[in-house]
Amino acid sequence: MDAAVSLSGLLSEEGRRNPYEFYARLHEIGEAIPLGPADRYAAIVCGYEAVDQVLCDPGFRVPDAEYRDSSETWWRDHPVVRTLLTAFPNVNGADHARVRRLFGRAFTARRLAGLEPYIIQSTNRWLDRLAELGADGRPVDFMAGFAVALPVDVIGELLGVPEPDRAWFPSRVADFDAVLELGQRPLREVKAANTAAEELSAYFTGLLASRRADPGDDLISDLVRLNDPGLLSESELLHSLIIMFNAGFRATSKFFGNGLALLIEHPDATAALRADPSLAPAYVEEILRYEPPLHFAVRYAAQDTEIAGVPIAAGRSVLVLAGAANRDPRRFPEPDTFDPTRTDNRHLTFSAGPHFCLGAALGRLEGRLALPRLVSRFPVLTLATEPGERRTLMLRGFEELPVHLSSRETATIS
Numbered sequence: 001m002d003a004a005v006s007l008s009g010l011l012s013e014e015g016r017r018n019p020y021e022f023y024a025r026l027h028e029i030g031e032a033i034p035l036g037p038a039d040r041y042a043a044i045v046c047g048y049e050a051v052d053q054v055l056c057d058p059g060f061r062v063p064d065a066e067y068r069d070s071s072e073t074w075w076r077d078h079p080v081v082r083t084l085l086t087a088f089p090n091v092n093g094a095d096h097a098r099v100r101r102l103f104g105r106a107f108t109a110r111r112l113a114g115l116e117p118y119i120i121q122s123t124n125r126w127l128d129r130l131a132e133l134g135a136d137g138r139p140v141d142f143m144a145g146f147a148v149a150l151p152v153d154v155i156g157e158l159l160g161v162p163e164p165d166r167a168w169f170p171s172r173v174a175d176f177d178a179v180l181e182l183g184q185r186p187l188r189e190v191k192a193a194n195t196a197a198e199e200l201s202a203y204f205t206g207l208l209a210s211r212r213a214d215p216g217d218d219l220i221s222d223l224v225r226l227n228d229p230g231l232l233s234e235s236e237l238l239h240s241l242i243i244m245f246n247a248g249f250r251a252t253s254k255f256f257g258n259g260l261a262l263l264i265e266h267p268d269a270t271a272a273l274r275a276d277p278s279l280a281p282a283y284v285e286e287i288l289r290y291e292p293p294l295h296f297a298v299r300y301a302a303q304d305t306e307i308a309g310v311p312i313a314a315g316r317s318v319l320v321l322a323g324a325a326n327r328d329p330r331r332f333p334e335p336d337t338f339d340p341t342r343t344d345n346r347h348l349t350f351s352a353g354p355h356f357c358l359g360a361a362l363g364r365l366e367g368r369l370a371l372p373r374l375v376s377r378f379p380v381l382t383l384a385t386e387p388g389e390r391r392t393l394m395l396r397g398f399e400e401l402p403v404h405l406s407s408r409e410t411a412t413i414s
């Protein structure tokens with residue numbers, strides 16, 4: 001590989017802070033770039049075509065228990081990894097399809113449509129709260145006050161997690177998710193993730209038991225009923241539920257923070273959205289393309305294969321950079337320009353192929369409903385301080401985003 005570009009470039013402080021310069025150099029080299037035999041990955045896949053192809057090809061598998069076992073078995077001692085590897089997002093082939101089908105059946109378009117009034121109500125509630133906290137020009141943290149609060153409420157409502165329990169989750173789930181980051185994680189993070197996995201497991205075991213005893217009209221009750229014939233083992237159901245809950249708010253929270261920072265940076269675009277809320281879907285797509293919450297996925301080759309001319313031996317894994325694909329100049333004109341009027345914006349932020357995000361429609365719906373309400377409710381939105389740096393490539397976003405806002409009395413979109 002080009003001496004000027006190695007994986008350590010991406011993993012460095014600078015690379016994590018601004019991966020886009022690294023991606024631009026990758027695009028000059030090619031669609032896929034081989035790494036050395038000692039590297040963890042056989043190649044980096046960065047071009048749009050190649051990323052799409054790997055994600056859609058069932059011959060490239062998500063790293064599952066079998067893959068982990070081929071190089072190490074220590075992971076079985078870690079509750080967080082056991083939870084991850086028995087949940088359907090980290091399973092392949094027929095087993096993945098079997099569990100995903102059940103979750104997909106419970107997660108219908110009708111259920112989503114039924115959730116819309118709740119999303120609007122919750123959006124307005126959290127906007128009111130922001131207005132209250134930011135009254136008299138006080139700075140308010142948009143992340144805690146809205147970007148996390150709304151998606152937790154929405155996934156909690158969908159699954160049937162009681163409202164008083166919801167504030168308990170964000171810090172635990174953040175601990176759990178820390179192990180998903182690219183590169184080695186420090187032991188203290190792994191320990192915190194294990195504790196979080198055990199706590200989440202205890203919580204959802206209790207919730208499953210209570211819905212079995214007393215079903216409601218929430219998704220967990222549906223899952224329990226649909227699973228009556230025993231299609232899923234208890235650990236498949238429990239662990240998939242935990243991951244579904246986590247996935248259901250973490251990326252969406254980061255999306256809102258990244259989105260607001262972009263809107264503040266682009267006041268003309270924000271004014272256009274304020275004037276015409278029907279533009280919201282295009283804004284959501286461009287925020288997702290330009291600042292994706294998830295920059296990468298990993299896949300391993302089931303057999304000897306090649307990608308964009310780079311040979312990949314059976315059992316070797318590749319680093320698939322959707323964040324780079326979204327900035328591929330061969331696919332997107334002026335890829336480094338934030339342009340919500342962009343057409344043909346089929347980014348890869350929700351992945352592609354068998355593991356395409358199961359909650360994409362919900363994530364999009366939350367964005368489409370909340371963003372126009374946010375900018376309409378607050379005609380003035382500015383940063384209170386420089387936002388902290390984004391340093392992760394998985395769940396990339398702000399921890400805090402202090403803003404000043406000036407408020408209208410009530411939301412103008414009901």
Ligand code: HEM
Pocket residue numbers: 055062088089090100155243244247248249251252255293294297298349350351352354355356357358359360362363364
């Ligand atoms: C802006 C918001 C979101 C983004 C950017 C996002 C992104 C992603 C990505 C990239 C994947 C695939 C990873 C891979 O290919 O290895 C994925 C999978 C998944 N997402 Fe999302 N997601 C979002 C919101 C949601 C929501 C709201 C839910 C739940 C309601 C959800 C549930 C899932 C599930 C269950 C999977 C696993 C699918 C499978 O492996 O079959 N996501 N998401």
